[in-house]
Amino acid sequence: MSNADSRRRVAIAAVLTAAFMFAEIAGGLISGSLALLADAAHMFTDAGSLLLAWIGYKLAERPADSARSYGFARMKILAAFTNGILLILLSLWILWEAAQRLLAPVEVMGNLMLVVAAGGLLVNIAAFFVLHGGNQEDLNLRGALWHVAGDLLGSVAAIAAAGIILWTGWTPADPILSALVAVLVLVAGVRIMRQSGHILLEGTPEGLSASSIVSDLTQNVPGVTRITHVHAWSLTESRPLVTLEVSAAPGANPETLRRDVKARLASQFNVSHATVEVVSAPE
Template structure:
């Protein structure tokens, strides 16, 4: 079996065309390989504008939730409400998540350097994993405290609980609509949006606890409903930790299968006889990468096969960042 380096010296036509396919990009790989993408200055400018808008929306939501969190802490301590303290704790973690999302946007703007060839894109994944673990620990604490409250009931000031909880719901609704107006394709934005949605449910639980206490005097409603909030926190924490941990462990992204990719390339590209050494992973939630080795039919043009494979990976699997090694059986 003969091996060929995939980056062969281009012919005169390729030498003439290559500079046209490398415009406005700072990536370390050759964008002549990205057939069918049609990146342009207008596209890059639009992406920058979208990122700036998302960053601004996340900052507004972070300020809103962070400011009201202190009001909830004070109200929880004064009223004796665990539900309010639980919602404040949830709001604290969500404010932290919003800040991390903002930092993620800022770091993503920094270019790669010799020490970090992929730049700082993974920082938000590491932060998300840390945040997920903290959410799980927070949920455990809320449940533990609720058990103690049920065993040793504490007098709760229903009126103050109601006032602060209603204020929290209003703030969360405003933050929700601020984020809801952002990009629907931005997973970072969608994650922040769902955090605020969880806060809204926490505020509703606190309002329900206040209503029950004011109407019936049943103090157990407060710790019981705080456990419901803890359940929301726990589910969010497990989901975030699992997804970010999968990325940090370089697990195969959802929707990608080595067997499916190999079968598709063999069926769609006649010059490909076999595919091996397929490794797919993700740098972030949205940036997926793949490396693989392709065996070409005898006599096939190595460079043409390589370009066809990269184009097919981009078209069929949304894998625009691919490293493809092509080998050919001897004639």
């Protein structure tokens, strides 16, 4: 799926999230519920993160220029990395708030909390399915998806907590269930930050290694005697890049050998952009 499709999905999710955020603010102010106001702050952060993801897609569509030969394709990876950090910070804040509420419980109006949380669940389910229908290999989209998933899980936790409060009056259910959701979101944030950070640090793409490339090319491309100076990295999660030097066997045509090596990299390793230098084999 294209960046345009992912951008459209993120925009829809952002509008849904921002719209319901105002309903939660109103519900929290009317009921005096700190839990609803905290969740509204959560949704405000998520709406900002979805906007950041949308900006990442928009900038990634800009063409290459003299100063940026690869263009702005990595902007969506940078947005994913930033969203991973925001997920971690948001999770830590929820855990802190949960600890504070366990130490100093606050009164929660279970009825209004249940109604607003149920509305939030419906909105978050809609936003989740909009994003889930996109390309799940897209790190930027996955970061946005986990922000919405965190809201969705938060709504489920709020509904469960409201039910417990209405049934038993036990208010610690709210911070305890919120903390469980925060841990899940924390794990997702760490995973997304690590994967996008690996790309930003020019790490070797998953499924590629210098040793496997060397072994495959020397065994399957006629005229190759040695492969050296192999470097593999990613521009985005779906665009691996490779540079290498090929030592040609005596009598091998350099241009034919270069084309054969590039074709093998494309067919065997899904590398569509490779820089191949062909040199004569050492005597």
